[in-house]
Amino acid sequence: xxxxxxxxxxxxxxxxxxxxxxxxxxxxxxxxxxxxxxxxxxxxxxxxxxxxxxxxxxxxxxxxxxxxxxxxxxxxxxxxxxxxxxxxxxxxxxxxxxxxxxxxxxxxxxxxxxxxxxxxxxxxxxxxxxxxxxxxxxxxxxxxxxxxxxxxxxxxxxxxxxxxxxxxxxxxxxxxxxxxxxxxxxxxxxxxxxxxxxxxxxxxxxxxxxxxxxxxxxxxxxxxxxxxxxxxxxxxxxxxxxxxxxxxxxxxxxxxxxxxxxxxxxxxxxxxxxxxxxxxxxxxxxxxxxxxxxxxxxxxxxxxxxxxxxxxxxxxxxxxxxxxxxxxxxxxxxxxxxxxxxxxxxxxxxxx
Amino acid sequence: xxxxxxxxxxxxxxxxxxxxxxxxxxxxxxxxxxxxxxxxxxxxxxxxxxxxxxxxxxxxxxxxxxxxxxxxxxxxxxxxxxxxxxxxxxxxxxxxxxxxxxxxxxxxxxxxxxxxxxxxxxxxxxxxxxxxxxxxxxxxxxxxxxxxxxxxxxxxxxxxxxxxxxxxxxxxxxxxxxxxxxxxxxxxxxxxxxxxxxxxxxxxxxxxxxxxxxxxxxxxxxxxxxxxxxxxxxxxxxxxxxxxxxxxxxxxxxxxxxxxxxxxxxxxxxxxxxxxxxxxxxxxxxxxxxxxxxxxxxxxxxxxxxxxxxxxxxxxxxxxxxxxxxxxxxxxxxxxxxxxxxxxxxxxxxxxxxxxxxxxxxxxxxxxxxxxxxxxxxxxxxxxxxxxxxxxxxxxxxxxxxxxxxxxxxxxxxxxxxxxxxxxxxxxxxxxxxxxxxxxxxxxxxxxxxxxxxxxxxxxxxxxxxxxxxxxxxxxxxxxxxxxxxxxxxxxxxxxxxxxxxxxxxxxxxxxxxxxxxxxxxxxxxxxxxxxxxxxxxxxxxxxxxxxxxxxxxxxxxxxxxxxxxxxxxxx
Numbered sequence: 001x002x003x004x005x006x007x008x009x010x011x012x013x014x015x016x017x018x019x020x021x022x023x024x025x026x027x028x029x030x031x032x033x034x035x036x037x038x039x040x041x042x043x044x045x046x047x048x049x050x051x052x053x054x055x056x057x058x059x060x061x062x063x064x065x066x067x068x069x070x071x072x073x074x075x076x077x078x079x080x081x082x083x084x085x086x087x088x089x090x091x092x093x094x095x096x097x098x099x100x101x102x103x104x105x106x107x108x109x110x111x112x113x114x115x116x117x118x119x120x121x122x123x124x125x126x127x128x129x130x131x132x133x134x135x136x137x138x139x140x141x142x143x144x145x146x147x148x149x150x151x152x153x154x155x156x157x158x159x160x161x162x163x164x165x166x167x168x169x170x171x172x173x174x175x176x177x178x179x180x181x182x183x184x185x186x187x188x189x190x191x192x193x194x195x196x197x198x199x200x201x202x203x204x205x206x207x208x209x210x211x212x213x214x215x216x217x218x219x220x221x222x223x224x225x226x227x228x229x230x231x232x233x234x235x236x237x238x239x240x241x242x243x244x245x246x247x248x249x250x251x252x253x254x255x256x257x258x259x260x261x262x263x264x265x266x267x268x269x270x271x272x273x274x275x276x277x278x279x280x281x282x283x284x285x286x287x288x289x290x291x292x293x294x295x296x297x298x299x300x301x302x303x304x305x306x307x308x309x310x311x312x313x314x315x316x317x318x319x320x321x322x323x324x325x326x327x328x329x330x331x332x333x334x335x336x337x338x339x340x341x342x343x344x345x346x347x348x349x350x351x352x
Numbered sequence: 353x354x355x356x357x358x359x360x361x362x363x364x365x366x367x368x369x370x371x372x373x374x375x376x377x378x379x380x381x382x383x384x385x386x387x388x389x390x391x392x393x394x395x396x397x398x399x400x401x402x403x404x405x406x407x408x409x410x411x412x413x414x415x416x417x418x419x420x421x422x423x424x425x426x427x428x429x430x431x432x433x434x435x436x437x438x439x440x441x442x443x444x445x446x447x448x449x450x451x452x453x454x455x456x457x458x459x460x461x462x463x464x465x466x467x468x469x470x471x472x473x474x475x476x477x478x479x480x481x482x483x484x485x486x487x488x489x490x491x492x493x494x495x496x497x498x499x500x501x502x503x504x505x506x507x508x509x510x511x512x513x514x515x516x517x518x519x520x521x522x523x524x525x526x527x528x529x530x531x532x533x534x535x536x537x538x539x540x541x542x543x544x545x546x547x548x549x550x551x552x553x554x555x556x557x558x559x560x561x562x563x564x565x566x567x568x569x570x571x572x573x574x575x576x577x578x579x580x581x582x583x584x585x586x587x588x589x590x591x592x593x594x595x596x597x598x599x600x601x602x603x604x605x606x607x608x609x610x611x612x613x614x615x616x617x618x619x620x621x622x623x624x625x626x627x628x629x630x631x632x633x634x635x636x637x638x639x640x641x642x643x644x645x646x647x648x649x650x651x652x653x654x655x656x657x658x659x660x661x662x663x664x665x666x667x668x669x670x671x672x673x674x675x676x677x678x679x680x681x682x683x684x685x686x687x688x689x690x691x692x693x694x695x696x697x698x699x700x701x702x703x704x705x706x707x708x709x710x711x712x713x714x715x716x717x718x719x720x721x722x723x724x725x726x727x728x729x730x731x732x733x734x735x736x737x738x739x740x741x742x743x744x745x746x747x748x749x750x751x752x753x754x755x756x757x758x759x760x761x762x763x764x765x766x767x768x769x770x771x772x773x774x775x776x777x778x779x780x781x782x783x784x785x786x787x788x789x790x791x792x793x794x795x796x797x798x799x800x801x802x803x804x805x806x807x808x809x810x811x812x813x814x815x816x817x818x819x820x821x822x823x824x825x826x827x828x829x830x831x832x833x834x835x836x837x838x839x840x841x842x843x844x845x846x847x848x849x850x851x852x853x854x855x856x857x858x859x860x861x862x863x864x865x866x867x868x869x870x871x872x873x874x875x876x877x878x879x880x881x882x883x884x885x886x887x888x889x890x891x892x893x894x895x896x897x898x899x900x901x902x903x904x905x906x907x908x909x910x911x912x913x914x915x916x917x918x919x920x921x922x923x924x
Contacts, residue, residue: 049547077546084547090540094562103558104548151548161547 001062001158002026009056017043019215030192032202035212041195050077083152087164089144091136098132101150122150142173160190199239211235233348236282243321245281257317261296266345283345285324295339303334374754381745385763388804392778399620415621428597432579434515440572443526451534453659464676470912472865473521474584475901479683482690484508509593517585520679526571533567552659573637581771583868598622599773623774630769691899709899723884731863734802735856742810750818767808772868775804793875801869806859817851857915
């Protein structure tokens with residue numbers, strides 16, 4: 001089933017929390033909303049769920065209207081038939097695991113044997129059969145979140161709303177649950193609307209990612225495209241570690257804080273080549289090489305061994321550049337001079 | 353390295369061997385609790401279970417079976433059950449209304465529903481007596497005048513009357529607990545039910561109510577405990593028509609037969625019943641809170657959904673206002689108006705009202721003047737002593753690691769389960785010369801009883817404050833080179849000071865209006881405000897009694913306002 005948001009806007013007091021959102025989640029897609037806290041992603045999810053009214057715009061599923069500010073029409077959340085998982089688990093401690101999962105089915109007035117069958121199935125798919133009669137209060141964080149997932153699955157929803165479902169779990173478990181959610185999606189075939197502030201989570205799960213800042217959409221694209229063709233500086237910095245280095249560009253020379261440097265090849269995300277003026281080179285720490293000559297000169301301020309990689313903090317002109325190299329690369333020592341070459345950098349206009 | 357290690361073990365051994373400060377504090381704490389609480393209660397049990405030095409259970413059972421005693425037991429149980437049911441229903445309903453619906457002026461109403469906490473219920477009972485006593489009550493008279501009926505509209509001197517008045521003043525116990533639970537509850541617990549397809553009514557029934565049930569039950573048990581041991585309302589509204597509960601019967605026996613063995617024995621037997629009941633109730637409450645303490649608290653900022661009352665919004669709002677008007681405004685106004693009359697019973701008109709009684713009570717009559725002085729003095733004394741000993745005892749219980757702490761933990765629980773009339777009887781037994789000191793009929797015996805009565809408040813406030821002070825804070829101070837005493841003085845004390853101030857006022861204000869204990873202990877010069885109001889009313893001096901009650905209300909409300917202001921500026 002597809003979910004369509006048209007011109008959706010939400011104010012909290014005078015603050016525009018969500019600003020003219022337009023997108024469509026297609027059937028079976030995993031769609032993530034990514035952004036720093038307070039960017040409006042959770043508010044958007046709650047508007048889709050029906051917990052928040054809209055100040056402008058409409059939300060519909062398969063052309064059936066759910067919310068419309070113009071028509072003052074809001075289908076209550078309990079009638080939307082969505083599955084939803086919350087950050088803080090929200091499993092009911094006064095019911096057993098089984099009863100938690102059976103709850104939505106009991107409300108649907110289906111017969112007892114069918115309830116038992118579908119509950120058992122959901123519990124089986126989330127590996128909870130063994131603890132079905134326990135109280136969810138006795139389960140670990142991961143167990144509780146599985147109960148919440150099973151409960152959302154029980155009614156076999158066509159759309160699953162996930163509000164930072166993994167951020168209360170420890171990192172190891174988080175990674176494991178990611179794959180489980182993907183597996184469940186394959187079995188049940190629902191569309192996912194996924195809210196997170198963790199970029200690697202969004203990358204791993206999504207077909208498309210929406211990146212949001214202060215209620216405004218920055219980019220909607222596939223994980224690969226977001227990484228390789230970020231729409232702007234904010235998106236670049238939000239997806240992974242980043243360096244921004246300001247440079248002066250003339251016809252056939254470049255200067256960095258007054259020092260003339262070799263020409264840096266690169267492209268702007270929109271495709272055109274930066275010609276002249278002041279620009280910012282955006283680079284990833286692991287996409288910079290140490291070269292013997294022909295690179296940008298710098299001084300190693302600090303060198304830190306991090307295990308998988310060694311982290312270098314390098315002063316280039318008056319600006320700092322971080323470089324990360326695998327531990328087999330013998331890089332320069334602290335205090336030494338070195339030469340850097342950017343691999344595939346991007347050019348952005350200088351931010352004021 | 354090895355050297356340092358051996359130094360440390362030496363020190364540890366040294367600390368264990370010497371009889372240090374820790375042990376002194378522990379013993380002092382145990383001594384205070386022993387003298388103030390344990391000995392009186394033990395004497396009560398001794399007198400109840402032993403006759404002529406012999407253990408005699410048969411006699412105890414016989415005493416309990418006697419007509420009046422048995423009837424008082426039944427009455428106590430009946431009144432307490434009725435009050436618990438009504439007050440729990442009222443408290444839960446109002447809590448739900450102000451936290452989960454779109455009723456207007458929530459903040460104001462929440463504040464108003466907590467006002468009965470402040471008002472002494474026996475003053476409320478007095479006001480209702482003035483309004484609804486079958487013959488002279490103003491409302492009943494108005495009713496007869498208007499309708500020409502022979503009978504009163506409502507007779508307040510009845511079980512129904514007593515239960516209604518106690519309900520009015522006790523429902524905040526449930527209200528505050530349930531409000532707290534509903535406000536802290538993670539809204540997503542309800543939202544996830546909603547997205548599962550449940551409507552608001554189903555959610556309230558299947559999710560919300562079960563989740564706050566521990567809070568409802570624990571509040572209900574508090575009400576039960578309070579009502580079982582409650583003196584004032586029954587004394588004002590019941591004694592006149594022969595309705596006694598346990599505390600009023602204890603009072604009656606002790607008061608009328610001036611210390612005869614039989615009356616003391618009946619008193620101790622009844623008191624034992626109260627202590628045992630209270631202990632059971634407190635045990636139950638702890639069990640419920642312990643087992644049912646669901647993790648329903650989360651830090652998400654989204655507000656819980658509100659039920660739109662739509663058409664019911666205005667009627668329910670008016671209902672709340674009426675309730676507040678009827679239970680808070682009307683009785684308070686009645687007290688002040690009757691306090692301004694020349695004699696009780698004349699119509700309340702401008703010509704009949706004056707400030708004469710207030711002047712008389714405040715500036716002319718030495719008996720009431722002395723009562724006010726006594727109450728303020730007793731309040732300050734009890735609050736100061738109890739605050740300091742409470743902080744010491746809590747410190748041992750919460751923070752110290754000494755052997756023998758277990759005894760103190762057990763003793764520290766006792767004050768919570770000893771009702772006022774039991775304490776009064778206990779201090780009579782202990783301080784009437786049995787151990788060579790006779791304080792009977794002096795103000796000192798009341799002070800001792802107050803300390804025992806309010807120790808529980810102090811322990812609660814201080815241990816809550818101390819639990820907030822994490823051990824690592826003291827350890828950090830020690831690591832910086834502070835001695836144990838310096839750490840206490842510079843780190844712990846400043847951090848628990850708000851708890852100590854809270855404890856002080858938690859004791860001072862209730863002590864100002866205390867009745868249950870003082871009424872059993874007062875002598876000719878040691879009347880308290882509560883006793884003066886009560887006895888004046890008994891003697892038929894209704895208007896003077898009302899005037900003094902009015903002054904007490906002003907004192908209490910002023911005090912409470914100052915504290916609230918204090919608490920607010922502290923937070924900001």
